[in-house]
Amino acid sequence: MHLAQLNISVWKIDDSSEAARPFSDNVARMNALAERSPGFVWRLLDEGRDENGINLIGGPETLMTLSVWESPQHLEAFAFSTVHRRIYERKAEWFAKLQSHHLVMWWIEEGHRPDLAEAKARLDSINAIGSTDFAFDWPHLADVSLWKTRRIP
Numbered sequence: 727m728h729l730a731q732l733n734i735s736v737w738k739i740d741d742s743s744e745a746a747r748p749f750s751d752n753v754a755r756m757n758a759l760a761e762r763s764p765g766f767v768w769r770l771l772d773e774g775r776d777e778n779g780i781n782l783i784g785g786p787e788t789l790m791t792l793s794v795w796e797s798p799q800h801l802e803a804f805a806f807s808t809v810h811r812r813i814y815e816r817k818a819e820w821f822a823k824l825q826s827h828h829l830v831m832w833w834i835e836e837g838h839r840p841d842l843a844e845a846k847a848r849l850d851s852i853n854a855i856g857s858t859d860f861a862f863d864w865p866h867l868a869d870v871s872l873w874k875t876r877r878i879p
Contacts (some may be wrong), residue, residue: 727793727832727833727834727835727836728736728767728795728796728797728833728835728836728838729795729796729797729798729801729829729831729832729833730792730793730802730832730833730838730844730845731791731792731794731795731801731829731830731831731849732783732790732791732829732830732845732849733790733791733825733828734742734768734783734784734788734790734820734828734829734849735788735789735790735817735820735821736784736787736788736789736821736822736824737787737789737820737821737826738820738821738822739819739820741787741862745819745820746820748813748816748819748820748878749778749813749816749819749826749846752813752828755803756809756810756813757769759778759804759809759810759856760793760804760806761772762779762785763800763804763808764800764803765795765797765799765800765801765803765804765805766795766796766798766800767791767793767794767795768793768839768841768849769791769792769793769794769849770791770792770793770840770841770842772843773790774842781842782842782846783842783845783849785798786819789821790847792842793866793868794834794838794839794840798831798870799869799870800878801831802864811820813876821851825874826849827849827852827853829862829863829864830845830848830849830851830861830862830863831857831861831862831863831864831866831867832860832861832862834846836847847861848860848861849861
């Protein structure tokens with residue numbers, strides 16, 4: 727089994743502003759870092775947005791990453807033990823604190839590539855009933871621990 731994850735953020739500032747540049751200027755670099763990271767399998771490149779910037783997950787102000795990793799340990803190492811962490815630590819400068827979950831994970835068969843409909847169903851599930859085997863977040867996983875000390879609420 728592999729681990730799929732959807733991570734969303736919603737801009738709280740103008741994404742074309744100077745204040746947004748420390749994030750925007752690093753998106754390609756962070757994506758390239760993820761793709762070179764041990765355990766990385768795949769990420770969605772086409773979010774399927776319409777002419778208004780809307781897709782199943784949100785509007786033009788919503789950023790998302792849908793990716794697949796060999797294991798939670800690989801995802802956790804990338805998220806919390808690489809230069810990605812420096813960007814992550816600054817998320818409150820750019821993104822709104824969501825009243826819903828911003829992260830959902832689920833197990834998939836090796837070789838499967840989740841689409842946005844599948845990701846939305848998982849996000850909707852964790853938002854409706856909390857963490858389950860169908861859709862979960864870090865506390866649901868027993869074999870990872872970096873998130874406990876390095877995660878930003």
